[in-house]
Amino acid sequence: MNAERAPFTLPLPHIELPEARRRVPLRRVVTTEPPPQPTTDPRRRQAWLAVRLMDLPFAAALRALTAEQRSTVTHRPLAVVDDDRFRSVLSCNEHAHRHGVRPGHRLNAAIALCAPLECLPRSLPQETQLLESLALHCQRYTPTVVIEPPNELVLEVRGSLKLFGGIDALMDALAQDLQAAGLTASLAISRTLRSAQWFARHADRRIVMPNQQAKALAELPLRVLKWPPDIQQRLQRFGVNTVGQLVRLPRGGLARRIGHEYLKQLDQAQGREPDLRPSYAPPSSYHDRILLDFEIETLTLAESVLVYRLGRLQRFLTRRNATLSELTISLLHRDLPTTTVPLGLAAPSGDTTHLTRLLHETLNGLQLPAPIREMHIHVPRWFSAAATTSSLRFDPKSQRHCDDLATSQVRLLEQLRARLGADRVRSITAHADRRPAHTQRSHGAHADPSASPAPIPSLPPRPLWLLSEPKAMSSITRGQPRGLIDDPERIQGGWWDGDLTDRDYFAMRSASGAVGWVYRDHLQQDRWFLQGLFA
């Protein structure tokens, strides 16, 4: 069939493509011309601080052990081995180092060098976790922290340099933090993310100023690029040993031989290509599981454990610049169902000292059905904190800074509610009705109420105290009681809602000295009642 049809197809005009263009696919990256060096405003420049953790596998593997195991293990020669075929040594401690064990040795060689060597397997999940927690920690220096697995963090610190007192001070602070976590790292600062990474792999404490960058980059050996071994070998066969020699090669040929991907990396290191990487975003909810070594029987003890763990929550919130509005604490028992203690806040807060106070009041009102085996602190979600500036005004009278009054009111109300009950703190509002039974309404207190409307202006004075129920004045059966002060005020009404009222109100000075508000009820055979007290 095909053979029959072939003669009918029209021959297309053959276009002769140049050799080079035929071989290079017409993709975006046409690499014969280097991208122009972008001229950035000095203020827009970035400064990337790369942190290369030298013994991350070691620290992570130690972290997986219990405290007891750790103390016994660290006094002996110890190595962490990779989980590849050769079980090569990733990192080792000082004792092993003294015996001649080095990272990169295979397990056989390491044991031959040091017979009592203890080997720990590498724990990748632990390493990731440790790296993430370090990234979280580094967010106190800058919001932009990029995790570069397996063992690197890169921080954009241009805006933080001044705050932390310069490059050296910042590096010192960071190195100290890492040392406290039991890690050593090599740090480097450069103008681009990728070059900072390369410098950190080459030497510790490398500070590369923007004007020296091209020169410093040119001196870097090829191994810091961490390109695949076959590419590195190929480049070495060309006689290329440093980045400078690599950059000098013609781009077109280089792109064909090592691939566009790697050429792009070179451009990124020189700041000619954008290098966009997602910065670390912390997880969106907080869950803290407290495993207890022994069962807790008293709430006092449970509270002290919880308060200690709320400190961790506080650090968590501070790092994320977050606030929370609700928190659930679950107390797990052996047989009985879980006791749940919800803590709710009226307004999101990032301050756990207030939560501690609320917790204290809530736990005080709780009965523990059984000993606690385990506790959980769970924060379902949080809100980013609005940056508030605390008052600079110093109140000379109270000898302290004026707190935000609204905040302290909200906190007081929450505290009272937590202990006394949600609806026990009440507030009253006047209601436009003359009948004393309907003249006011009681409702749960608000922290920031709107002002009450003015009362009916022409009302005669009312007593400050109202009795909950009018008290019948049984001694007066007939006529008027003695001591009535004014003319009566007649209050009639209520036909519209069924609570009919027809009374004459008097102020009455009693023999005991109290001034009462009494009335004669025309609907109840003119009996006399005490309604309130003019206090």
Next chain:
Amino acid sequence: MAIDLQQLPNVWPAESLARAHGELIASGDPRLDAALGGGWPTPALIELLVDHYGIGELTLLLPLLRSLSDIRPGTMAVWLNPPHALHAVALLQRELDPARQWIASDLSERDAAWAFETSLRSGACSVVLGWLQRPAAAVLRRLKLATSTGYTTGVLFRPGSAAGTPSPATVRLQLTPQPPYLQVHLLKIQGRRQANLCLDLRSRIEQGRSP
């Protein structure tokens, strides 16, 4: 030759102690002001010993409550365990905003004392008024301390039988009705002498007028 104590350089009158704390707020009655040394001291724990309610105990305090809420606008007055319900219209007539009163009734003695102390210490209230039957000496001392911590004035109502027991309060008044007057017995005020007054509060009580 007579020596005038006031002239000696190293002698200071103990009465000046009462003024050392903070502001004085006029009580609305010149005689009471004179007895108190110029007015209610603030922040202070003011103790009122009352057996009967409705005799003018709130009227006596109204100028204080009003000035305290005027000094710090937007703050709340807290009423703990009041003997009766407050009347919103009466408060409005006496220039107090009922929405700015937090009222907690029927509290146990312990809860009331706790709430009293917490509210005083928070510094978020203009004034805290509490009715306690038998507060322990430790509770009273804590309340006294909380008034200075939170820079808030507290008013404590106690039964008249407590007059014999000592108290750390800054001011202690015993109120007894002596119709048609109110007898105010100034049991204690720091740095000043005791006093006995008979105040005529009739017009203020019945008319709800400010002095």
